[in-house]
Amino acid sequence: MDREQVFHAEGLTKVYPMGDLEVKALRGIDLDLYRGELVVLLGASGSGKSTLLNILGGLDSASSGEAWYCGDSITSASLETLTEFRRRHVGFIFQFYNLIPSLTAQENVAIVTDIAANPMPPLEALKLVGMEARANHFPAQLSGGEQQRVAIARAIAKRPEVLLCDEPTGALDSRTGVVVLQALERVNRELGTTTVVITHNVAVRAMADRVIEMTDGQISSVYVNPDKKTPAEISW
Numbered sequence: 001m002d003r004e005q006v007f008h009a010e011g012l013t014k015v016y017p018m019g020d021l022e023v024k025a026l027r028g029i030d031l032d033l034y035r036g037e038l039v040v041l042l043g044a045s046g047s048g049k050s051t052l053l054n055i056l057g058g059l060d061s062a063s064s065g066e067a068w069y070c071g072d073s074i075t076s077a078s079l080e081t082l083t084e085f086r087r088r089h090v091g092f093i094f095q096f097y098n099l100i101p102s103l104t105a106q107e108n109v110a111i112v113t114d115i116a117a118n119p120m121p122p123l124e125a126l127k128l129v130g131m132e133a134r135a136n137h138f139p140a141q142l143s144g145g146e147q148q149r150v151a152i153a154r155a156i157a158k159r160p161e162v163l164l165c166d167e168p169t170g171a172l173d174s175r176t177g178v179v180v181l182q183a184l185e186r187v188n189r190e191l192g193t194t195t196v197v198i199t200h201n202v203a204v205r206a207m208a209d210r211v212i213e214m215t216d217g218q219i220s221s222v223y224v225n226p227d228k229k230t231p232a233e234i235s236w
């Protein structure tokens, strides 16, 4: 594995004020993520997975600590710099696909490629996730798994270095979930996109290069997977 550091974090904390109380979502995260690796992020509900991903992706700010993307500080960046960082370098996938209902699959992808610096053609992105035959279909004509694959095509069409996925299979049955994981694995392998996948599904750890587990706002274990499986070999 190439060990070039993409993300580096030291002592990240996140505290949400809740009236007189505080929720300590992150309690000191030290983390490195390396170029091209596929990391599965596990942990109980409320352990801080989404908070961590959102801070790394420039969607949320840390309360203390520092994080860098390729040597540039994320935690001390201005809002404008963070917007530019997200636009140029980060693709996001969420549990729900957030496609625009009045646009076809291809048009949903083109929205992003229209404003990206070095995009791939929308059809090429759809092909990578096996959706080129459905390019002219509207979201309502597609299954949940197919919509998620279009969302992946939309996220990768700008050729981001990093793909951050928060419960990408959370709304899908296992067979459909595997097809979505295959799309993510192919993008990771063919484009070399550093990929982080949050999941509640422990079976998904089998496809990771590394598995990072969070407990109560901290990293409780990091596991290097010596025996990576393809998504087709995973079931739950």
Ligand SMILES: Nc1ncnc2c1ncn2[C@@H]1O[C@H](COP(=O)(O)OP(=O)(O)OP(=O)(O)O)[C@@H](O)[C@H]1O
Binding pocket: 016, 017, 018, 023, 024, 025, 043, 044, 045, 046, 047, 048, 049, 050, 051, 052
């Ligand atoms: N905007 C917010 N305001 C207040 N508390 C928040 C906010 N966002 C998250 N939290 C709290 O921070 C903690 C960590 O939340 P987070 O969503 O990061 O956990 P998670 O591991 O991703 O959980 P899940 O698996 O359920 O999505 C939780 O206790 C949550 O309630």
